[in-house]
Amino acid sequence: MSEARALGSTIVGGSELLARSNAASLAEPLVEVRGLLVRRGKHIVLDVPHLMIRAGEILTVIGPNGAGKSTLASALALLERPAAGEIVLGDTTIEWKRGLLAMRRRVAMVFQEPLLLDMTVADNVATGLRLRGVPRLERESRVAEWLGRLGIAHLASRSSRALSGGEAQRTSLARALVLEPDLLVLDEPFSALDPPTREALAVDLVPLLRERRTTTVLVTHDRDEAFGIGDRVAIILDGRIAQLDTPEAVLARPATDAIARFVRPRLRYCAPDVGT
Amino acid sequence: MDLILDGLIRALTLLARGDPELLRVSWLSLQVSGTATLLCLLVGMPLGTILALARFPGRSIVLALVNTGMGLPPVVVGLVVSIMLWRTGPLGQLRLLYTPTAMVIAQFALALPIVVGLTVAAIQQLHPKLRLQIVALGASRVQLIWLLLREARLPLFAATMAGFGAVISEVGASIMVGGNITGQTRVLTTATILEVSKGEFASAMAFSLVLLALVYGVNAGLTWMQQRNRPL
Numbered sequence: 001m002s003e004a005r006a007l008g009s010t011i012v013g014g015s016e017l018l019a020r021s022n023a024a025s026l027a028e029p030l031v032e033v034r035g036l037l038v039r040r041g042k043h044i045v046l047d048v049p050h051l052m053i054r055a056g057e058i059l060t061v062i063g064p065n066g067a068g069k070s071t072l073a074s075a076l077a078l079l080e081r082p083a084a085g086e087i088v089l090g091d092t093t094i095e096w097k098r099g100l101l102a103m104r105r106r107v108a109m110v111f112q113e114p115l116l117l118d119m120t121v122a123d124n125v126a127t128g129l130r131l132r133g134v135p136r137l138e139r140e141s142r143v144a145e146w147l148g149r150l151g152i153a154h155l156a157s158r159s160s161r162a163l164s165g166g167e168a169q170r171t172s173l174a175r176a177l178v179l180e181p182d183l184l185v186l187d188e189p190f191s192a193l194d195p196p197t198r199e200a201l202a203v204d205l206v207p208l209l210r211e212r213r214t215t216t217v218l219v220t221h222d223r224d225e226a227f228g229i230g231d232r233v234a235i236i237l238d239g240r241i242a243q244l245d246t247p248e249a250v251l252a253r254p255a256t257d258a259i260a261r262f263v264r265p266r267l268r269y270c271a272p273d274v275g276t
Numbered sequence: 277m278d279l280i281l282d283g284l285i286r287a288l289t290l291l292a293r294g295d296p297e298l299l300r301v302s303w304l305s306l307q308v309s310g311t312a313t314l315l316c317l318l319v320g321m322p323l324g325t326i327l328a329l330a331r332f333p334g335r336s337i338v339l340a341l342v343n344t345g346m347g348l349p350p351v352v353v354g355l356v357v358s359i360m361l362w363r364t365g366p367l368g369q370l371r372l373l374y375t376p377t378a379m380v381i382a383q384f385a386l387a388l389p390i391v392v393g394l395t396v397a398a399i400q401q402l403h404p405k406l407r408l409q410i411v412a413l414g415a416s417r418v419q420l421i422w423l424l425l426r427e428a429r430l431p432l433f434a435a436t437m438a439g440f441g442a443v444i445s446e447v448g449a450s451i452m453v454g455g456n457i458t459g460q461t462r463v464l465t466t467a468t469i470l471e472v473s474k475g476e477f478a479s480a481m482a483f484s485l486v487l488l489a490l491v492y493g494v495n496a497g498l499t500w501m502q503q504r505n506r507p508l
Contacts, residue, residue, distance in 0.1 A: 074408070077412055079408050079411060079412060101414070101416055104411070104412070104414055105414040107412075108412065108413075109408075109409075109412040111405055111408070111409060113403070113405065115403060115405055115406050115409040117410075117423065117426070117427060118426075118427055127413055127423075128413040128414050131413055131414045131415050131416075131419050132414055175413070179413075179414070
């Protein structure tokens, strides 16, 4: 078993792993980014000359803190207007001054914090549909479906303020997935959760994404998640995509020493051998 | 002490009898201050939300002006509105001076900074990323403002109470632009002043009691709504 498979086996099952990369490898591009430049003041925080995301694939984005992962996520979710460059979604180039709302409604984003509104779980999940004017009956049926898929149907009438961290993040994911977006952007959605909750949520979520062929960008700082879930992995260092390839290829052939150090750390904290 | 006791008894008698003048003045107070507060909420809450979210040069100066406006002296507001509505003033041709509409305008100007300032504070205490999350859910600008206001509804109830409290209890602006005309622009505060100046303490106390009851009643209702919506 390769290193990437070994990392991934903690998150997704074996059959899932076998199926995952085939789905996306031949697919058409859904998102294309060209010459994207994001600045904070005079400082360039993200510089992506070219990035293509294929329909139905899960692209994981990993990098150290402050590397530009979340900025890329915000730009792809059309929440961050770049200083230069363009983003093409489907066959439409994003125009930041015109028609942005309609394009934003084709993308959904989940943040690290659940950011639920002060209402019931079902109402939270229904929010995006309500904003789009989806009729009540259809709304209720889609909400019920996704509450069930995420395993939170029993929480439908509970206040969002009375949820555990895992339940709240499941609600947040259901709220995004119910929109059936063309592109789903997940910005470290598991990082605030404890390891068992995080793993349980990933185990439930990933098959859903595969089954629905939801084009997903998953930002994470967790190597197991990045290499275990992604069809391809983008390594971001200092605001640039330093390498973009399959998990196996990145692990086997890191493009630079910096990437090798990041993806294959050799430093381990060990308990001193006190003898037993 | 006898004066207070006597005044209180006579006030309660007037109230129990349902004195027509007392009822008319009370109803006008509620109408004028209620309308002014409602208009302030309609204008001030979206304005406060935009001010809380927008970033533009001079924003801190605008915020400082709004916060200064929260302590605006009613007589200054009354003076400015009087000048604007005076027969030879910029809006003199509207002939609004000494009408309830003029009092609504003055009270609106008085309460607007309070509602805007407290709305800015209420929106800014929400999670900084909540705005982005709502936008990411596909909200238009109007939908974004509505959802943020909904999330901040607890402190916004407090803003409503503060705005209503400021206008129902003010006297300077109302007397200047309303004129305290019997049957037309006399409200509880201006009536109280008039009665005291005549030495009619019983009537003054009756008006004051009704004013207190009115303020308490409105605030009790708003508090009930606020606490009903309190998060767990």
